[in-house]
Amino acid sequence: MSTPQNKVRRTTGSERDEPRRRADAERSIAAIIAAAIDCFRQDPNVSLTAVAKAAGVSRVTLYAHFPSREALLDAVLEDSVQQADTALQAQRLDEGPADEAFSRLVRSGWNILERHAFLLLASEGVIAPARRRTHHKKVLARVERILVRGQEEGVFRTDLPLAWLVTTFYSLLHAAAAEADARHLKTKSVPDILDRTLSSILRPVPNS
Amino acid sequence: MSTPQNKVRRTTGSERDEPRRRADAERSIAAIIAAAIDCFRQDPNVSLTAVAKAAGVSRVTLYAHFPSREALLDAVLEDSVQQADTALQAQRLDEGPADEAFSRLVRSGWNILERHAFLLLASEGVIAPARRRTHHKKVLARVERILVRGQEEGVFRTDLPLAWLVTTFYSLLHAAAAEADARHLKTKSVPDILDRTLSSILRPVPNS
DNA sequence: CATAAGTTGAACACCACTGTTCAGGTTCAC
């Protein structure tokens, strides 16, 4: 029931495993994962039938690669984490003043991070909690680390729980993405708004 | 398909309508709505079967009072809005400095507001958009009004879209509630944390 | 080009939820 099901070893792009798949299959898998990200984003309860259709692939094909909803969601999550991690690495978050690095993170990485966090949220009750935590930590840790650094440098406040600051971060990222989705906010203006909002929260309070 | 279904006129508590129900029925309805709030909170996709069980009532009884999922959710929403509205009225939000009134609102009304907003969110795709907006406005307007007042008094910032501030408000309320639910935050400490976080966001920025 | 890998639509059994009906039992209200 909670078997990870590693039947499919995602080699989406890099082929370093033995069970070499045909270019055919590789393409299908990529299409499915891409479609799944979109679908789960719109509705965490999409049927796999819908995902298959969105991927332009037969339902049977989907099941051939991902034996269950859990397996698919797990692969999507893995892929998403990978993307996010790569994007964040290019960010050089450990260089320069923490608050500046944080601004860089928000301005250029908000959409990636939001997508990841959202998928993680959508996996609630489908993916085993332990596995979810593993995925979560990988990306969460990056944000947490820069917050801690900022606190040590004295540019971020220390009078609120660290966990709460992280939650706030993701919460507002998601809210902004939702607003942009609903056309209440221009996507172009989101980075600036987010940066200003989060800066206000993180800045040490003058009084008190 | 999108018929409002006003078969049931919720009279939960106040009996001013003609179709006087037996105390019997009144009790069932109240139990169902109460259970529904809890259930929808835990999982927006609960089966009505589960709700009925949680309410200690037969499935048939539930359907007797609420002909459809939509009808139930609507009644729950109506009830929730009523509660929130009543609670907020007792708050005297229009008196005193806006920032102080806002603190009062956050500290004593966060859980009520959060619950309402969450239910509203859960009703996405089930309740007709128009009806959702009606419900939303009723509570949202209260928050919006006090924000505007604060801006006019010069104690709240004006360099961010009003809609975004409102979104931020609800977003963080929900995040805090979720954290409290998950035992990551002590319920007792939530009001303080929320107040401090939101104050930071609303305070006019010194520079720029 | 020959073969194995991959895809496909159709059909299948299975399960959970939805709404509805009905006959029989409880409980309120007058």
Add this chain to the structure above:
DNA sequence: GTGAACCTGAACAGTGGTGTTCAACTTATG
């Protein structure tokens, strides 16, 4: 206490997703 309102369990058909099998077709790869 009598009748109407109410609740109940059981059973029903209908819907929609899940996961699997199969034979036939297509495509990559050596």
